[in-house]
Amino acid sequence: MGNNLRNGIGRLIKMSRFFLFIISVQSFGATMFIDTELMGQTKSVYEIDITLEKENARLVEVFDELESKTDFKFSYYSNVVKRNNRVTLHNETSFGAVLESISKQTNLRFKRINQNITSIIRRKITNPLRR
Structure with missing residues (x-):
């Protein structure tokens, strides 16, 4: 009976090591995949x-051309x-x-969220201390 117990514990340790190795390989592979994404x-x-x-181009046409030349999509209020x-x-x-040149000429600022570019009106602050 003592011999069977030792053999069982030995198998359990080998299986644990094997599963630990498999989990490590999967974790490493998943990390590499996520990192490249x-x-x-x-x-x-x-x-x-x-x-x-x-x-002197229309802003809508510039946005359309930028969308066709890149993977970005613009969203804005008409x-x-x-x-x-x-x-x-x-x-x-x-x-x-x-985007920087457009921003300087139009009083717009841009916010990037993944592949989307949102345009927002920049508000002028006359007196930042006044409430």
């Missing part, structure tokens, strides 16, 4: 190369785009530079 989302808008040159109707872009070479 997340790396695509952490790329800066300034690292995305795009060439765009426009003269009344915001009508107010900030036209922009001029001179040889902008990155997606971030294009």
Whole structure:
């Protein structure tokens, strides 16, 4: 009986080691998969190369062209785009530079959430201490 108990404990230890090894391999594989998926989302808008040159272009057309040249989608209120109707872009070479140039010309600011770019009106503060 003592011999059977030792053999059973020995098998249990071997099985435990085997399962620990399998779980470790699966965890490592899952981590590698998740890590490569997340790396695509952490790329800066300034690292995305795009060439765009426009003269007095309608903002909606610029957004449409940016959507066709990148994986980004723009969302905005139509009344915001009508107010900030036209922009001029001179040889902008990155997606971030294009957004920055549009922002300077239109009083819009942009917020990125994954592959979506939302435009928001920047409010002017006349007296930040007054409530």
